[in-house]
Amino acid sequence: MGVRAGLAALGAALCIWGPALAQDVTLVAREGGIVLNGTLQGYDGEFYRISTSYGLLTVDGQGVICEGPACPELIAPKAVIRVVGSPDASALLPVLFEAFARARGLLYEATEGGDYAARILDPETRKDLAAISFAPMDPAQATTALEAGAADLKLAYRPEAGFGSHTVAMDALVAIVAPDNPTPELSTVELAAVLSGEVTNWAQIGGPDMPVVLHALAADTDI
Structure with missing residues (x-):
């Protein structure tokens, strides 16, 4: 099921980076045990590039906490994530987005009843950072929605040419x-x-x- 591009887009929508590069930062592993000190060379919404005493390293942002003036910060504008695809596959969405929010210290709230919908909030201000919705569609309709810009993510059972994809589950x-x-x-x-x-x-x-x-x-x- 292809969702990686959409999750990266959500990460980019919730973060800002830019002029504060080439400053010292510290990357601390969320599970502890590893601390990297160095100069931030770049951040694309998913990976940090940091110059350290070990050389230039690329670090997955989901596994670390960034500390320092050059670290990306949460911003207020709300990201709207429109998901389409198989009704059965939608059962994955609560787990995926709740884990995404928890890894970033954010709040996750799902609506009750009807098709899946949820929001991600700032834990201090409870301001909406992202609104997520799901519309059930057959494969052809879902692809058309993606191509027309009417959807941001498609839950599919196999990858399609022309779209980025990432496997998140296996069906037996x-x-x-x-x-x-x-x-x-x-x-x-x-x-x-x-x-x-x-x-x-x-x-x-x-x-x-x-x-x-x-x-x-x-x-x-x-x-």
């Missing part, structure tokens, strides 16, 4: 046969042949001479 698919089927199990190779249409009769894979009737996913799924 289990193949089953009828209880009275004399061929109780298939190898991975045989299953692939059945799903591709190469095998259409059970006799081709050691079973009786009868057609394989495939009960599979809906034709419009993107799995």
Whole structure:
């Protein structure tokens, strides 16, 4: 499911950086144990570039706390994150965005009932920093929404050409046969042949001479 670009966009929307570069900063690991002192060379909303006694390092911003005058600061303008895609996949959104907010010391609140919606707030002022919404769409509609600028993120079961993506979960698919089927199990190779249409009769894979009737996913799924 491709969400990395959108989360990075949210990080960029919540942070500001710029003229305060080339100043000393300290990056402290959130779990403790590592402290890096150096001069901040850049920050793109996701990674810090810091010149240290070990050389120039690139550090994932999600794993550290930045201390010093050159560190990016939260700003007030609200980011609007519009998510579209499979209704089933929307169950991931609360976990993803709550973890995103918690890692940055922010508050997360989800609305009750209806389609998923939530907001991220400043813990001190309770000012809205981000509003997140979800609209269920089939794969083709979701792609059209992305291309038209009507959505910021698409939850999908496979990557698409032309879009950045990041895998956030794996779906478990289990193949089953009828209880009275004399061929109780298939190898991975045989299953692939059945799903591709190469095998259409059970006799081709050691079973009786009868057609394989495939009960599979809906034709419009993107799995």
